[in-house]
Amino acid sequence: MENNLNPMQQEAVLHRDGPLLIFAGAGSGKTRVLTYRIAHLIEEGIDPYHILAITFTNKAAKEMRDRVSRLTTEGSRCWIATFHSTCVRILRRDIDRLGYNTRFTIFDTADSERLLKGVLDELNLDEKHYPVRLVSNTISNQKNELISPNTFARESLGDFQMSNIAEAYDLYQKKLRANNALDFDDIIFRAVELFEQVPEVLQWYQDRFQYIMVDEYQDTNTAQYRLISLLAGSRQNLCVVGDDDQSIYGWRGANIQNILSFERDFPKARIIKLEQNYRSTQNILDAANTIIQNNYNRSEKALWTDKGEGEKIKVYKAPSDGEEASFVSETIKELKEEAKYSDFAVLYRNNAQSRAIEDKLVMSGIPYRLYGGVRFYERMEVKDVLAYLKALANPSDSIAWGRIVNVPRRGIGDKTIQRLVSYAAEQGLTLSAAIGDAENIPGVSKKTATALKAFADLMKGFWEFSQKHSVTKLLEKILEETAYLKSLADGTPEAASRIENVQELNAKAFEFEAAQSDEEGRGLIEFLEDVALVADIDNYEESADTVSLLTLHSAKGLEFKRVFIIGFEEGLFPSYRAVTSGRLDDLEEERRLCYVGITRACEVLYITYALRRFQYGREVHSTASRFMKEIPRDYYQHVSMPGRLRKVQDAAAPISPRRAAVEKRHNPYRKDIPEPKDKPVEFAVGDRVRQMKYGSGTVKSINPAGADYEVTVDFDRAGEKKIMAHLSRLIKEA
Numbered sequence: 001m002e003n004n005l006n007p008m009q010q011e012a013v014l015h016r017d018g019p020l021l022i023f024a025g026a027g028s029g030k031t032r033v034l035t036y037r038i039a040h041l042i043e044e045g046i047d048p049y050h051i052l053a054i055t056f057t058n059k060a061a062k063e064m065r066d067r068v069s070r071l072t073t074e075g076s077r078c079w080i081a082t083f084h085s086t087c088v089r090i091l092r093r094d095i096d097r098l099g100y101n102t103r104f105t106i107f108d109t110a111d112s113e114r115l116l117k118g119v120l121d122e123l124n125l126d127e128k129h130y131p132v133r134l135v136s137n138t139i140s141n142q143k144n145e146l147i148s149p150n151t152f153a154r155e156s157l158g159d160f161q162m163s164n165i166a167e168a169y170d171l172y173q174k175k176l177r178a179n180n181a182l183d184f185d186d187i188i189f190r191a192v193e194l195f196e197q198v199p200e201v202l203q204w205y206q207d208r209f210q211y212i213m214v215d216e217y218q219d220t221n222t223a224q225y226r227l228i229s230l231l232a233g234s235r236q237n238l239c240v241v242g243d244d245d246q247s248i249y250g251w252r253g254a255n256i257q258n259i260l261s262f263e264r265d266f267p268k269a270r271i272i273k274l275e276q277n278y279r280s281t282q283n284i285l286d287a288a289n290t291i292i293q294n295n296y297n298r299s300e301k302a303l304w305t306d307k308g309e310g311e312k313i314k315v316y317k318a319p320s321d322g323e324e325a326s327f328v329s330e331t332i333k334e335l336k337e338e339a340k341y342s343d344f345a346v347l348y349r350n351n352a353q354s355r356a357i358e359d360k361l362v363m364s365g366i367p368y369r370l371y372g373g374v375r376f377y378e379r380m381e382v383k384d385v386l387a388y389l390k391a392l393a394n395p396s397d398s399i400a401w402g403r404i405v406n407v408p409r410r411g412i413g414d415k416t417i418q419r420l421v422s423y424a425a426e427q428g429l430t431l432s433a434a435i436g437d438a439e440n441i442p443g444v445s446k447k448t449a450t451a452l453k454a455f456a457d458l459m460k461g462f463w464e465f466s467q468k469h470s471v472t473k474l475l476e477k478i479l480e481e482t483a484y485l486k487s488l489a490d491g492t493p494e495a496a497s498r499i500e501n502v503q504e505l506n507a508k509a510f511e512f513e514a515a516q517s518d519e520e521g522r523g524l525i526e527f528l529e530d531v532a533l534v535a536d537i538d539n540y541e542e543s544a545d546t547v548s549l550l551t552l553h554s555a556k557g558l559e560f561k562r563v564f565i566i567g568f569e570e571g572l573f574p575s576y577r578a579v580t581s582g583r584l585d586d587l588e589e590e591r592r593l594c595y596v597g598i599t600r601a602c603e604v605l606y607i608t609y610a611l612r613r614f615q616y617g618r619e620v621h622s623t624a625s626r627f628m629k630e631i632p633r634d635y636y637q638h639v640s641m642p643g644r645l646r647k648v649q650d651a652a653a654p655i656s657p658r659r660a661a662v663e664k665r666h667n668p669y670r671k672d673i674p675e676p677k678d679k680p681v682e683f684a685v686g687d688r689v690r691q692m693k694y695g696s697g698t699v700k701s702i703n704p705a706g707a708d709y710e711v712t713v714d715f716d717r718a719g720e721k722k723i724m725a726h727l728s729r730l731i732k733e734a
Contacts, residue, residue: 019266026599027279144253217242221253281310408487563601
């Protein structure tokens, strides 16, 4: 086994008892170390039943389980899971000690915000002053720091707004309990509460988990840190692996001090640094090393590789974001003969930047997959069907019952639903119980009461069916008896996509059951739990031959042969908030994000920035990011537009910033946008094109018009229109 490891990896694997901190640089084989360490412990006679390994994503947990199983036949007996999956399993067993029912459901972000909106309405807190997202984030921060509603209320005395949010936090928690539901932050918050309030439960798990390993330790928040500390107990057989230089989630509660202070918290800890990188060329690593060395709050380390120097980083300065997107698509087209589409990834600081890239890829016929957009499980039709399952699994879930009572339409209006909610609150009933008692609710007509009773009977039938059949069979029955798919077929272009999404949910249920076929008791609740804990990046498919489009945050943990980091501009990356906050921590986290982005590249890295970018409805002039200036000139080279568009770009002589300023003083009305010849349209007369507002149509004529082109289009539904090509974002249909 040790022959497959370098000396530092071997040292980490062979360490057995006592606390161990492994600083694992990007691409240094940390998953290999963790899996080999688990296998070595089993070889040493440790019962796998006593081994716990925790990571952050389902994808990472699955990879770890698979690798351990290949190394040892006993690997399947280890507990290898994410933080949240681990805590859900613990709570399923013992949450009744906290006054919950073990059949609790997990609210996603939309359900939580819907419940919170009701709380704000009940407390008469104006959403203009108390936006739901602001209140939600504040409550989330308190839970991540293990601060209860009572403690938050005490700490908020004298602050009018925070005192009101503390009151909302308290009522929100009470309503979650009434719904027998947890939000995402509650999962770890309640697990810690369980351990602290019920010592015998903690003792049981301390005896069970005698060897604990934690991946991505730099991303832990206070609640996760406390959970691990409690589980480690007096044995302190705790091995944590992480890289402070990749701590990029401070905005959601991650505390970099957890890893930097590990030696203080565990004075007997052994420290090992993994600095040999197996992913990238040395030139890419040198650029990353040089940038991250500008941070003060870090443990000193430097990545190296034996893969060779490799190509220089390729830097493209684009006149605009449109040309930046063209550069990306043209470069991919030019290199397609020597690479697969899946070799390429386009990384950006925020999701809004993907639009221009998407447009160019569509026009170029380049297949791509977008990560971090609207998550599959957040789509209306998917949430509708899942709400049926949630309502069956948890009769107390008023959010689920309220969502489906009139979906598909049953003639039950919003006023009736409000009467149901009010009646349930007055009588101390669940919403499902109030629906069953509809004939006794004042203001509910006989006709509506009959419709409600029919719905209650329908749900009762589903419940009885669920006790004897699989989730896939239950889904089929729900869709058949509610005629939900028929209700989606409304003749709109989106209808087919929505129906496909519901069918994809069926496929997900089938995969879930197939994966769990060798286990008992994996039914409806477990399926909903699996769905609730999935992350968008868990669906990343290495086998799909598509270009990957994703944020820098989403890219962590992934690697690609050729990477584009776009929008390398001051105020965009680093973000405007980080630049103007005045807090060193904010800027250092942006620099760590830059380090993460650079180290995703294996062979070739492209960095692009635009002098003009269309943001928030207006054109913004930009300069190169300060991070660009932190990369030594020897590590990169400037490149031009590839292929057929190079001549167009080269035709326009560059104008220095000083000359442009002089010209503008002499002609203050001069527009800082390119002439039409610098932004050619991608279509011709007779081509089929598409525009966001008007849909699809046929081009009738194209005429220069100042800095743009006036295009006459005969739209299929809107008729003939004269529109500006670039301003209206008119694109050629694939």
